[in-house]
Amino acid sequence: MNVLAIDTSNQPMSVSIIKESTLAAELTVNVKRNHSLQLMPAIDHLFNQTGLQPNQLDKIAIAAGPGSYTGLRIGMTTAKTMAWGLNIPIVSLSSLELLASNLLYDSCLVSPFFDARRGNVYTGLYRVHHGDIDQVEPDQNIDMTSWLEYLKSLGEYVKLISSTEHGFQSMVSEKLGDQGILVGHSLQLPRAGLLGSLAINKEDEDVHGLKPNYHRLVEAEAKWMEQQQKDS
Amino acid sequence: MGEIMSSEQNEIILAIETSCDETAAAVVKGGKKLLSNVVATQMDIHKKFGGVVPEVASRHHIEQITMVIEQALDEAGMTINEVDAVAVTEGPGLVGALLVGVNAAKALAYAHHKPVIGVHHIAGHIYANRLEKDFEFPLMSLVVSGGHTELIYMEQHGEYEVIGETRDDAAGEAYDKVAKALGLPYPGGPEIDRLAQIGKDTYQFPRSYLEEGSYDFSFSGLKTAVINKLHHLKQKGAEVDTENIATSFQASVIDVLVDKTYQAAIDYGVKQLIIAGGVSANRTLRDRMSERFKDTNIDLMIPPLYLCTDNAAMIGAAASVEYHKQNFASLNLNANPGLTIE
Numbered sequence: 001m002n003v004l005a006i007d008t009s010n011q012p013m014s015v016s017i018i019k020e021s022t023l024a025a026e027l028t029v030n031v032k033r034n035h036s037l038q039l040m041p042a043i044d045h046l047f048n049q050t051g052l053q054p055n056q057l058d059k060i061a062i063a064a065g066p067g068s069y070t071g072l073r074i075g076m077t078t079a080k081t082m083a084w085g086l087n088i089p090i091v092s093l094s095s096l097e098l099l100a101s102n103l104l105y106d107s108c109l110v111s112p113f114f115d116a117r118r119g120n121v122y123t124g125l126y127r128v129h130h131g132d133i134d135q136v137e138p139d140q141n142i143d144m145t146s147w148l149e150y151l152k153s154l155g156e157y158v159k160l161i162s163s164t165e166h167g168f169q170s171m172v173s174e175k176l177g178d179q180g181i182l183v184g185h186s187l188q189l190p191r192a193g194l195l196g197s198l199a200i201n202k203e204d205e206d207v208h209g210l211k212p213n214y215h216r217l218v219e220a221e222a223k224w225m226e227q228q229q230k231d232s
Numbered sequence: 233m234g235e236i237m238s239s240e241q242n243e244i245i246l247a248i249e250t251s252c253d254e255t256a257a258a259v260v261k262g263g264k265k266l267l268s269n270v271v272a273t274q275m276d277i278h279k280k281f282g283g284v285v286p287e288v289a290s291r292h293h294i295e296q297i298t299m300v301i302e303q304a305l306d307e308a309g310m311t312i313n314e315v316d317a318v319a320v321t322e323g324p325g326l327v328g329a330l331l332v333g334v335n336a337a338k339a340l341a342y343a344h345h346k347p348v349i350g351v352h353h354i355a356g357h358i359y360a361n362r363l364e365k366d367f368e369f370p371l372m373s374l375v376v377s378g379g380h381t382e383l384i385y386m387e388q389h390g391e392y393e394v395i396g397e398t399r400d401d402a403a404g405e406a407y408d409k410v411a412k413a414l415g416l417p418y419p420g421g422p423e424i425d426r427l428a429q430i431g432k433d434t435y436q437f438p439r440s441y442l443e444e445g446s447y448d449f450s451f452s453g454l455k456t457a458v459i460n461k462l463h464h465l466k467q468k469g470a471e472v473d474t475e476n477i478a479t480s481f482q483a484s485v486i487d488v489l490v491d492k493t494y495q496a497a498i499d500y501g502v503k504q505l506i507i508a509g510g511v512s513a514n515r516t517l518r519d520r521m522s523e524r525f526k527d528t529n530i531d532l533m534i535p536p537l538y539l540c541t542d543n544a545a546m547i548g549a550a551a552s553v554e555y556h557k558q559n560f561a562s563l564n565l566n567a568n569p570g571l572t573i574e
Contacts, residue, residue: 036331040338040563054343069287070328073294074335081336084298085312085343208299211291220285 002052003059004043004082005196008035008075009067009095010114010164015039016192017046021200025049026193035074043078057088061199063190064092065213066122066139067114072212080210089204094213096139098195099161100126102187104133109158111151111180115166119143122215125151125158141215144168148175155179161188243316243555246340247548248301250333251325251353252378253277253284255296258544259308259315263552266363268307269538269545272296275419282418283408290328297336304544312344317560319551322350323571324379330567338565347560349551352573353542354380355392357508359553360539360546368503368531374493376517377509378404378421381449381489383496384573390553392573395496396447403485404511406451410481413459414474425514428482431475435461437484447496454484482516490520497530504531513540 003018013035016026025046029038047053062079065072072095083090099112106128113123121144125137151158152175160172161183172182182188217225242262249256253274259267274292278284305312320337323330334350341348358373373384381403383396401409404421411420416427437457440450458481465472497505507521518534525532539546554560 034566036335036566037564039335040342044342044563069290070331073290073328073331077294077297077332077335078339080294080298081301081339082343084302085340208302209295211295214291218285218287218291220281220288224280 001058001200002056003061003196003199004046004057005061005192005199006039006075006079007063007095007098007190007192007195008039008071009063009065009190010071012163012189013038013042014190014192014195015042015046016196017050017052018193018196018200019050019052023193023197026191028189028191030189035071039074039078054082054086057086059088059199060090061195061202062090062092063095063098063195064210065095066141066215067095069212069214072214076210076212080207084207090207090210091199091202092205092210093195093198093202094124094139095190096122096124097126097133097135098198099163099188099190100128101133101194101198102161102191103128103159103183105131106159109136109154109156110161111158112161113166114162115164116141116216119145121147121166121168123147139213139215144171145175148172152176152179159183163188163190243552244310244314245317245319245349245548245551245555246301246304246312246315247319247351247544247551248333248337249321249353249356249542249544249547250293250297250329251321251323252329252542253289254542255293255300256542256544257301257304258548259304259310260363260545260548260552263359263549264362264366266545267310268304269543270300270304270307271543272300279418282412284326286326286328289326290332293329293332297332301336301340312340315346317341317347317349317551317555319349319351319547321353321356321547322561322565323568324353325569327567327569330569334565334567338563342563348565349554349559350561350565351547351550351554352571354382354384354573355550356546358384358386358506359550360508360535360543361506361533362549363539363545364535365533370500370502371504371506372493372497372500372502373506373508374489375509376403376489376507376511378402378408380509381451383447383493385500385502390557394574395500396449396492398449398451399442400450400452401455403449403451403489404509406455406485407511409455410458413462414477421511421514424478424482425516427475427478428516431473431477431479433480433483434473434476435480437480439484439487441488441491447492449488449492451485454481486517486520489517490524493521494524502530504533507532507534508540510541513537
């Protein structure tokens, strides 16, 4: 199976091509640049490297969020339009689950997170175990203090992993002490090669209906709903 | 031989437009013939917020984009393989909204080895008219919408010279703000036009012509005059005659638009005058322009209503000119919210 996989959820952009079910090419760029400028040239580069043509793809995989709204839309629009245009299946994976999967062959709790500003994070809780991953707590938008207190209350060692810049290093060690650690050494960056491999056995999704999981309402919508509740 | 001729002149362009709150796709043949024109409007969604919320618009575009493209191809009876190029609005507009169209266009074109053409939104509004009747140069175009009030002079296809533009609010923006002050539902422009048919120009708001010989516009002074008048009336406890306010405001806007456009058309000796953009749907503007130009030998072109508001057909029409110049975008085409037309 040939798969094109894309993750532009946050500052790191990762794209890969799985050729005959094996990773053939992967590119991860972690600099402040515009994904809208970089993504198609990067995909073109991968096709050139692998000698594949777009019409030889069997599937497209996309990291569907949470993350930067703009980043998510660039990746998702590209992925779904290409999948629709080539009439091939599309599959999506939580951007947090993808990041947690970097530790797929460990055996522990993993809490991937992205900075969501003003002390908030997008996060969730996963358990990895010798090649399998299960969700323990759903992806959500929460303040980091509450989340770390929750993790502490579990009384179990947790590995935290974040692909975005954040200022939570000291808070993590204060709150969790020796019950947790922040993963580094470039293992905290998303890898589209992993996304493509995980996508092989994932179920197809409806291409038209597929949209990013923002995990946060637009402010105007939230206010409007609040007003509706007050009125009723 | 006829076959070769037609393949050169009758290129098929799939066009995409997502610059504001309409997700649109269309198929246009040879820049003049409309094969399909699909517009998924979000107007009802933004109504409850009293205006377009950019993030909400962007989120809806991504949910509509492939369906709208599919419908446009289906209605044209075509597959993507039969398309010669994919055109898209690259700007100006809301950046998050533009990004959806631009990335969809690039992905689709790349997957099928088709060229991509980036189109200026205003060029699209002007070229909407070419779907009705071919251009005769030189021509003048008045572009009036929520974001634009510009007089654009053209001597040939694809060459635009802005000879006048608004120095503050766009005409459509003034309509929206006055409508809001009057407590009218969104979008305010059509509502003001409707009320203006009933009322009288009793308030005689100022007409802003700026300095002698200028083709520029200014509507913020008028907007402020209307809002001040409303405050004043409320303070006095006097009743506000909404119809008369609407008529007086609209009379002021349209007097200036008609006078300046007429002067520019005469000064530049144009053969055609094109009215384009969302505000060209305004009945009074259409009537007054027709009246002013009827005794001239200038051919007045106003697009039918469905081509006045944002659509992708116009983007396909404008793209045809660029197609023949082989003016294709590269893979790093980006949304450009502040794109200039010149």
